[in-house]
Each structure stands twice: as C-alpha cells, then as structure tokens.
Amino acid sequence: MKVLKFGGTSVGSIENIKSVKEIINDGDKKIVVLSAMSGTTNDLVKISEHIKNGAIETAVQDIENLAGKYEIVIDELFEVSELKQTVSNYIDQVFEYLIGLTSEKHTEFLYNKIVSQGELMSTFMFTKYLIQDGINARLLPALDFMRIDKSNEPDDFYIKQNLNRIIDESLPADIYITQGFICLDAYGNIANLQRGGSDYTATIIGAVIEAAEVQIWTDIDGMHNNDPRIVDNTHAISNLSFDEAAELAYFGAKILHPQTVMPAREANIPVRLKSTIEPTSHGTLISQDTDGGGIKAIAAKDNITAIKIKSARMLLAHGFLKKVFEIFEKYETSIDMITTSEIAVSLTIDNDTNLNAIVEELKKFSIVEVDKNQSIICLVGNEVVKHHETHRLFQVLQDISVRMISYGGSNNNISLLVNTNDKNLALKHLNKYVFDFATA
Numbered sequence: 386m387k388v389l390k391f392g393g394t395s396v397g398s399i400e401n402i403k404s405v406k407e408i409i410n411d412g413d414k415k416i417v418v419l420s421a422m423s424g425t426t427n428d429l430v431k432i433s434e435h436i437k438n439g440a441i442e443t444a445v446q447d448i449e450n451l452a453g454k455y456e457i458v459i460d461e462l463f464e465v466s467e468l469k470q471t472v473s474n475y476i477d478q479v480f481e482y483l484i485g486l487t488s489e490k491h492t493e494f495l496y497n498k499i500v501s502q503g504e505l506m507s508t509f510m511f512t513k514y515l516i517q518d519g520i521n522a523r524l525l526p527a528l529d530f531m532r533i534d535k536s537n538e539p540d541d542f543y544i545k546q547n548l549n550r551i552i553d554e555s556l557p558a559d560i561y562i563t564q565g566f567i568c569l570d571a572y573g574n575i576a577n578l579q580r581g582g583s584d585y586t587a588t589i590i591g592a593v594i595e596a597a598e599v600q601i602w603t604d605i606d607g608m609h610n611n612d613p614r615i616v617d618n619t620h621a622i623s624n625l626s627f628d629e630a631a632e633l634a635y636f637g638a639k640i641l642h643p644q645t646v647m648p649a650r651e652a653n654i655p656v657r658l659k660s661t662i663e664p665t666s667h668g669t670l671i672s673q674d675t676d677g678g679g680i681k682a683i684a685a686k687d688n689i690t691a692i693k694i695k696s697a698r699m700l701l702a703h704g705f706l707k708k709v710f711e712i713f714e715k716y717e718t719s720i721d722m723i724t725t726s727e728i729a730v731s732l733t734i735d736n737d738t739n740l741n742a743i744v745e746e747l748k749k750f751s752i753v754e755v756d757k758n759q760s761i762i763c764l765v766g767n768e769v770v771k772h773h774e775t776h777r778l779f780q781v782l783q784d785i786s787v788r789m790i791s792y793g794g795s796n797n798n799i800s801l802l803v804n805t806n807d808k809n810l811a812l813k814h815l816n817k818y819v820f821d822f823a824t825a
C-alpha cells in the first residue's frame with residue numbers, strides 16, 4: 386500500500402480538491418494524509434495569539450470570518466443535500482467549539498486544541514466529498530493512533546498496533562483518509578508534530594505499515610536546486626539520497642518538514658515528491674541510492690542566532706568545550722553549526738527560548754557576543770566536500786560577508802552563516818557560481 390500526503394495548497398481551493406480526487410481515484414488501495422486547507426492553520430495560530438493577548442473580540446471576529454470561508458467551500462463542493470447538511474453540521478460544531486475556547490485561559494494545551502481543528506475539518510469534508518462521488522473512502526482519525534512519546538518522538542509501537550487495529554476493525558475501504566500534523570502526546574493530550582508536520586505524519590505511517598512508497602504531493606514538481614521563491618530558473622532534482630534530502634529539509638528547503646526523511650530512511654521506504662499541478666511529471670525520488678557528485682541543491686534556514694564565546698584563558702584548554710556543551714544540553718538547545726579558533730568558539734542555535742539563561746551561564750567563564758537575524762545557507766550533494774567544482778562556491782566571499790563556514794562536518798554538506806539581510810543575494814550569487822558558472 387502507498388501513503389500519499391497532500392499539503393495545504395493541494396486542498397486549498399475547490400479546483401485543487403477536485404484534482405486531488407482525480408489523482409487518488411486510480412483503483413489502488415492507499416492511505417491519504419491531508420493537511421489543513423492552506424491559510425487555515427495560520428488563521429488558527431492568529432486566533433490563539435488574540436486569546437493570549439486578551440483580544441477576545443478580535444478572536445471571535447476571526448473565527449467568524451474563517452467560518453464564512455468554509456461555508457463557501459461546502460456550498461461549492463456538495464450537491465447531495467444530505468451530505469451537505471452532515472458536513473455543515475460538523476463544521477458548525479468546530480466553529481462553536483472554537484468560540485467556546487475563547488473564554489478559556491491561554492495555555493500551550495489551548496493552542497494545540499485550536500490549531501488541530503484545520504486538519505479535522507479538511508479530512509471530514511474531503512472524505513464526504515469522495516463518498517458523494519461513490520468512492521469507498523473511510524476516515525481514520527489520527528488521534529486514535531498517532532502518538533508521540535515523552536521525548537516528542539513518534540511512538541512507533543503504539544502507532545503500528547493502533548493503526549492496524551483500526552484498519553482491521555473498520556469496514557474495508559479503497560481510500561483511507563487521515564489527518565496530518567495532529568497527534569496525542571504521551572499523556573493523551575492533543576498535540577502536533579510542529580508546523581508543516583503533515584509530511585512527517587506521512588513517513589511515520591509509511592514506516593509502520595511498511596508502505597511501498599510515500600508520496601508528498603504539493604504545488605511544485607519536486608525538490609528544486611534552490612529556493613524558487615527567491616532565485617529564478619531553478620529546476621527540480623530527479624533523485625536525492627535520504628541523506629541529501631534530510632540535510633536539505635533540516636536546513637530549510639520548505640517543501641519538506643525537517644524530520645520527514647528519518648522514518649523513511651530507517652525503514653528504507655522511497656519518498657517521492659510530486660506536483661498536483663503537473664501530476665505526470667517525474668518529481669523527486671528520495672531513496673537510498675546515491676548518484677553523481679558535486680553540489681545538487683542549496684537551501685537556507687532563517688531565525689538563526691550566532692553566539693561567540695571567547696575564553697578568558699586559552700580556549701582549547703582541556704574541558705572548555707565540554708563546559709560549553711553542557712550548558713546547551715542543560716537547556717535542551719541543540720547546536721547547528723560550530724567553528725573554533727585558538728581564542729574563541731562560534732556556534733549557532735535555532736531556538737532562542739533559553740538564550741538569556743545560556744548566555745548568563747557562559748558569561749561565568751567567558752566573554753559572550755550574540756548576533757541575531759542570521760541565516761544558514763546549506764549546500765548539499767553526495768561527497769560535495771571532495772568534488773573538484775565545489776571551490777566555486779567560495780567566490781561568494783567576494784560579494785558577501787560570511788560569518789561562519791562549516792566544511793567537512795559531513796561529506797554531503799557545506800554550510801555558510803550570513804546575515805539574513807544578505808541571504809537573498811547570497812542565494813542568487815551562489816546559484817550563479819555553482820549551477821550557472823559558464824555564464825558567471
């Protein structure tokens with residue numbers, strides 16, 4: 386069985402919802418993972434923010450506006466009045482529930498309850514829409530099987546047991562629909578896999594059911610060699626290894642959630658990125674195969690903070706780095722990049738939650754400088770550090786001030802740290818030097 390994930394853009398309009406139906410209705414049994422309609426999760430996040438800020442009237446107004454949008458979608462999708470009524474009742478209940486939540490105290494738990502509603506709505510509507518067309522579709526509620534453990538890792542054993550049980554117990558179907566993104570935490574509270582997490586849901590499910598393939602369907606024909614929103618003339622990459630794709634996803638290629646590749650790599654399940662707009666195009670196949678060498682793609686990750694730690698005494702004195710790392714470990718903050726010199730160590734983090742506490746502790750034995758608004762630019766390719774063309778990327782040093790370079794941490798990745806204001810220019814110039822050097 387295959388697992389197909391359709392993102393917010395693919396279920397974001399009536400036209401796209403219809404295309405998704407055509408794509409999945411090919412007679413093969415499958416599990417379909419859906420995101421919320423595009424824009425909905427952002428709207429729900431805003432509603433949660435308003436509640437947090439005590440702006441209850443604005444929250445209610447936003448809920449009503451969102452309800453209005455869903456009314457239009459239901460009206461256009463459903464012709465059979467009984468189904469239309471069932472879906473309307475369900476969606477009305479969701480919005481009444483949201484209104485009810487506006488009088489609650491804001492907590493992370495409340496946020497999680499609010500943001501989970503997008504996927505609950507999209508999957509309910511879509512299942513009924515397939516049924517209207519005579520398709521044997523069945524909804525598998527993600528909250529009945531998808532769970533993370535105390536370390537926020539997928540609880541594979543629980544997921545496998547419960548998903549198989551639910552499929553076995555329900556009437557046979559050709560197409561099973563489930564929600565991406567949402568899950569339960571180890572204590573049974575509603576939680577999620579972080580923004581963009583539906584991709585991750587798809588590979589978690591793919592791994593536990595040992596799927597033949599996981600397909601991530603979106604609005605672009607695969608992973609491009611650079612960010613198409615910033616750089617012109619990018620192209621889709623036909624094949625990526627799991628390691629290459631994982632580096633690109635982790636370092637910001639928006640098309641894939643950072644953790645998506647992990648379950649697929651562990652279970653050796655190919656992942657194909659496909660376009661709902663051009664369903665017949667090859668897309669990008671991510672598998673254990675590696676091909677060729679040199680830089681295949683460039684990605685960038687924003688909201689990075691650089692921390693320079695200068696030692697009062699000699700830096701590489703025995704135990705100095707241990708002391709530094711222990712502080713980051715204590716505050717559960719992972720380090721992305723690191724470079725050292727005789728007198729200082731520079732490193733980056735992408736989570737500022739405990740920055741002040743970390744800096745205070747570091748200051749006890751060093752001089753600390755913090756630079757916010759940095760971006761990591763990551764160049765990825767099999768054996769990229771050894772390739773004879775790789776040196777071209779360093780031409781970017783003549784155009785842009787590069788704060789840090791990480792080379793050789795893995796054979797597949799070279800990373801540069803630049804000020805976010807220089808990111809777009811850096812991506813464009815790197816594109817020219819690396820992929821377009823004949824005209825550079």
Ligand SMILES: Nc1ncnc2c1ncn2[C@@H]1O[C@H](COP(=O)(O)OP(=O)(O)O)[C@@H](O)[C@H]1O
Pocket residue numbers: 391392393394395420423581602603604605607608609610611612613614637638639640641684
């Ligand atoms: N390297 C890249 N390759 C392809 N798309 C990318 C890349 N970097 C950024 N994107 C953007 O990611 C978008 C698709 O991701 P996303 O918004 O998560 O889709 P969905 O809503 O289907 O989950 C594309 O429209 C594209 O603009």
Ligand SMILES: N[C@@H](CC(=O)OP(=O)(O)O)C(=O)O
Pocket residue numbers: 391392393394420421423426427503565566579580581582583584
């Ligand atoms: N609704 C979630 C989950 C998701 O994965 O969305 P998308 O597939 O559109 O990136 C979000 O917006 O974060």
